[in-house]
Amino acid sequence: MIFNGADKSAILLMLLNSKEAIKIFKYFNKYEIKKIISSIININLVSQSDINTIFNEFILQYENISKYVLLDNNSYLNKIKSKILYNKNLDNFLNKISKKKIFLKKIKKLKHISDKNLYSLLKNEHSHVITSILFFLDSKTASNVISFFENQQQSKIIYLISKFSQLKEYEFSILIDIIDIILIKYKRISYNKKSLITAIDILNTNNFNNNHNIIDNIYKHDNKIGKKIFYKIFSFEDIVKLTDESIIFLIKNIDEYKILISLYHAKKSIKYKFFKHCPKLKDNIIILESDKDRYISYDNVINAKNFIVSKIRVLLKKKEISMMNLS
Secondary structure (H helix, E strand, C coil): CCHHHHHHHHHHCCCCCHHHHHHHHCCCHHHHHHHHHHHHCCCCCCHHHHHHHHHHHHHHHHHHHHHHCCCCCCCCCHHHHHHHHHCCCEEEEEEEHHHHHHHHHHHHHHHCCCHHHHHHHHHHHHHHHHHHHHCCCCHHHHHHHCCCCCCCHHHHHHHHHHHHCCHHHHHHHHHHHHHHHHHHHHHHHHHEEEEEEEHHHHHHHCCCCCCCHHHHHHHHHHHHHHHHHHCCCCCCCHHHHHHHHHHHHHHHHHCHHHHHCCCCCCCCHHHHHHCCHHHHHHHHHHHHHCCCCCCCCCCHHHHHHHHHHHHHEEEEEEEECECCCCC
């Protein structure tokens, strides 16, 4: 692996403790400091072989300088040399770089998850875990995720972010394990959704005309899955299975004209569900269907039905309305 001067300086400085490194930094100019800090942030895993090569090069330069410059035992060059020569914690240095790199890779994977799903996966974690993960995400994603929390939790997370300090090596390890669990949960959720979609696609084929009988059996075996499948394949004809309270809710919350067009030449059983709660609809549909001069296109009726069905599916999922046989 090829390292430039800034990379080599960064690796040598990271072998020192922070106080000694800061003292050495004052001998660099602003441009050099900027380059070294950039290397420290972006440094990848460094092998023992690379460390030895950089160290040997440093020693060679050190010895060349020593021929012409008098260096006392307290010089910072000697400190660097002794630190490298007698550093028993070199493995810790390498592990720190490795852990940080792994952690940042895990964070990148989280960026592929939608903000709402990420909130769902994080909401039960400790506030400090949530803060640490959000801190390393881009500000827009972090802001969107935080917006899903309740006000009190939002305040706590933002406060902790404002006080956030550098992570220690063991904290990187803990967070890596937590993110791994989060990613496993996400894969499981994604897989379950895909499985559900596959089941629905199968039921929607022509081979399963009596799919409601199949769903009833699934519902008896697994109430939760049965509901999910039924809500996904809910059709306009299934309106007859809505409770009376649900029909009243639809009449109050959906545009009356949309309902009217969707009922145009619909089955009597579906019309009756609405008419018994809204006589005005009955009067209007009679007028509409008997008016030969007024033409309602097939596309308009289908669009109105699809609109009503999409609204019902959302309301069922939110549990704002319910089915008579699934309540």
